[in-house]
Amino acid sequence: MEENIVNAAFLHFLEATAALIDCKAVEFTLLHFRLESVFSACAFIxxxxxxxxxxxxxxxxxxxxVKKATRADLKDSLLMQxxxxxxxxxxxSKPWIEFYNGQFLLAEDNNEAWICVESQLTDISSLSRRKIPSMPF
Incomplete structure (x- = not known):
């Protein structure tokens, strides 16, 4: 199976899951994005x-x-990527502390993945009322 098929299927799943929260300000995209890092002694894309x-x-x-193989099979090359x-x-990015308060966790194991982000709450009582912030992402 081609990796593009796996990517598209996973992205459609993410879009459907994200649609459960009404947030029109963000979207998932199937576009590959080029991130270039230039340093004084080296550069990479x-x-x-x-x-x-x-x-x-x-x-x-x-x-x-997204990878169609398990992490264990790709460990070193995947960690580098x-x-x-x-x-x-x-x-x-712009200073991304405004989005996540500077803290996020990406965890993945075999066929499961989680993205956890932290943001300060101005009113902790909103948690007990089970209110979802207007901009969850």
């Missing part, structure tokens, strides 16, 4: 499989990387 981005200014909210994408994202 990383290509993402997809991303979640803000429609108004194009700022990346999350990077999507993901690290390159993260560095490129940080160099590309």
């Amino acid at each position: 990383a290509l993402t499989d997809s991303m979640l981005w803000k429609k108004d200014d194009g700022q990346i909210q999350a990077i999507v990387e 993901e690290a390159s994408e993260m560095v490129g994202w940080l160099k590309y």
Whole structure:
């Protein structure tokens, strides 16, 4: 099976899941995004499989990387690719502390993946009322 088929299927799943939360400000895209990182002694380019981005200014909210093989089979090359994408994202982005309070966690194991983000709440009682923020992403 081609990796593009896996990517498209996963992105359609993410779009359907995200549609459960009414948030028109962001969208997943099937476009590969080129993240270039230039340093004084070297440079590299990383290509993402997809991303979640803000429609108004194009700022990346999350990077999507899909592989049809298990992580264990691709460990070293995958770690290098993901690290390159993260560095490129940080160099590309505006100060992203405004989006995530500077904290996020990306965890993946075999066929499961999680993206966890933290943001300060102005009113902690909203959690007990089960209110979802107006801009969840």
